[in-house]
Amino acid sequence: MSVTGLLAAELRKTVTLPAAWAGIGVAVLGSIALTVLNAVTTRSAIDAGTPERVANTSAFEAAFAAMPLGTVGAVVLGVVMISSEYAANAADAGGGRQITATLTAMPRRMSLLAAKVTVLVLLVIAVAAVTLPTTVGIANAVIGGAATETVTPEQALLRGLGGALYWALTGLIAAAVTLLTRSGLIAPIVLIANNSVVSVSLLLTNLTPLAHWLPDLAGRRLFAGMDTVDGGLAAGPGALVMAAWTVVFLIVAAVVFRRRDA
Amino acid sequence: MGTRGLAAELDKLRTLPAIGFAIVGAVLTGVVIAGALVASAAAAGTPASVVEIVLAAVPFVQVPIIVLGVLPAGQEYDGRQIATTLVAMPDRARALAGKTMAATAVVGLGTALSVGAALTTGVIAAGVAEVTLTSATAPWRLAGAVGYLTIIGLLAHVVAVALRQLVPALVATLALIVVISPLSAGLTEHARWLPDRAASQLYADTDALLTTATGPLGALAWIAAIGTLAAVRFIRLDP
Numbered sequence: 276m277s278v279t280g281l282l283a284a285e286l287r288k289t290v291t292l293p294a295a296w297a298g299i300g301v302a303v304l305g306s307i308a309l310t311v312l313n314a315v316t317t318r319s320a321i322d323a324g325t326p327e328r329v330a331n332t333s334a335f336e337a338a339f340a341a342m343p344l345g346t347v348g349a350v351v352l353g354v355v356m357i358s359s360e361y362a363a364n365a366a367d368a369g370g371g372r373q374i375t376a377t378l379t380a381m382p383r384r385m386s387l388l389a390a391k392v393t394v395l396v397l398l399v400i401a402v403a404a405v406t407l408p409t410t411v412g413i414a415n416a417v418i419g420g421a422a423t424e425t426v427t428p429e430q431a432l433l434r435g436l437g438g439a440l441y442w443a444l445t446g447l448i449a450a451a452v453t454l455l456t457r458s459g460l461i462a463p464i465v466l467i468a469n470n471s472v473v474s475v476s477l478l479l480t481n482l483t484p485l486a487h488w489l490p491d492l493a494g495r496r497l498f499a500g501m502d503t504v505d506g507g508l509a510a511g512p513g514a515l516v517m518a519a520w521t522v523v524f525l526i527v528a529a530v531v532f533r534r535r536d537a
Numbered sequence: 538m539g540t541r542g543l544a545a546e547l548d549k550l551r552t553l554p555a556i557g558f559a560i561v562g563a564v565l566t567g568v569v570i571a572g573a574l575v576a577s578a579a580a581a582g583t584p585a586s587v588v589e590i591v592l593a594a595v596p597f598v599q600v601p602i603i604v605l606g607v608l609p610a611g612q613e614y615d616g617r618q619i620a621t622t623l624v625a626m627p628d629r630a631r632a633l634a635g636k637t638m639a640a641t642a643v644v645g646l647g648t649a650l651s652v653g654a655a656l657t658t659g660v661i662a663a664g665v666a667e668v669t670l671t672s673a674t675a676p677w678r679l680a681g682a683v684g685y686l687t688i689i690g691l692l693a694h695v696v697a698v699a700l701r702q703l704v705p706a707l708v709a710t711l712a713l714i715v716v717i718s719p720l721s722a723g724l725t726e727h728a729r730w731l732p733d734r735a736a737s738q739l740y741a742d743t744d745a746l747l748t749t750a751t752g753p754l755g756a757l758a759w760i761a762a763i764g765t766l767a768a769v770r771f772i773r774l775d776p
Contacts, residue, residue, distance in 0.1 A: 309724070312721065312725055316724050340723075341720070344716065347712050351708055460555070460704065463707060463708050464711070467715065468711060475569075481576055482576050
């Protein structure tokens, strides 16, 4: 199978999954809804003459506050892309698993995994490319000239790219964990719960500073400016540490995927 | 068939490894989080009461409780066990009632064990770590925390019955409780009407409008609304 054929096959399998669209919908529509809510709150606070009621009057910050929802979307995409291969069909339809058909069509497992990873990253980038400009545009339209923008365009671009990188890395970790466990349960529990406001990793930093090196905390400076604790790694080294975690997870998953029976 | 239906459902849950893992996970979460909270209180030198520490652990413990709530109904659709279940128990209203009672029992068990584990850890760790203990302000709020977690587990159960799929139900409930709810609470006061915000008045009486009595009622209204939709779908539609 050619490279483009393989990529097209994986892309088609993914975009025909209803659950994948649920993940994309959470990331895109959820972020838009949250941005509208945030921007309207900010605008009404400014109009009422009480801008101190909101933490920040910047339109970009109003849109960027919805970023955690994109992480949920990326995790869902990473999980369903793998777990759908291992889910058993209805007994009426033979009770088979798609992975057997996939491996028959594409026996080279490393190429298959590479194609899946590529498609996942492309989808997450596409979601970010739609979500971020849309939400920033909405926030600007609602807040408009009522407040001065404190974030320069260069900063905005850098933080947008950083956020998208965080989404992609989290999605890849989700895919790797799902491939390892062949179950769609573990990755969403750990990754969605931990990327939320009630982060277990964040709490663990009180026990040991080593917790700053966990993937989600190492990468959190990619969202520079988000509410977060002091200490830990800066954005650059943090991104490298998170990427290293991702690579390790992917290598372990790849070795296991290659060696075990499907 | 009422008690036998419940017994059958409980038997299915007893033999489901994921339920055991989720209960162990709930207990471990309670222990680890309470330990970490005591350690951070000791490091910061802030006086705290054991009750406060256990209540601070509740937002973390709710994650394994959500898993426990989703599993009883969700696992029936992970594969086609639901078909077997309905062959054995064609009265769907009774089957659903038995399943809901079994889900409530297992959620209640997980909740009581994890809050108990957090409390025990808090007492022991506070003694070891030499935290300045203040007198407990409202020990009855521990019971409120158990009630809150049970409500969250039931919410997860009705979402699973409504969605009829394991992973989507898990993702939807987790996203609502641990992502959307905290995010929107920072943005608008209307977030108090979300089920978890309303129910949290049981252990954290912080809201200006909802009280310890009306908050949980709001949350139960959510469960009743989603549960009605779920029950109609379960009883009337093809499984």
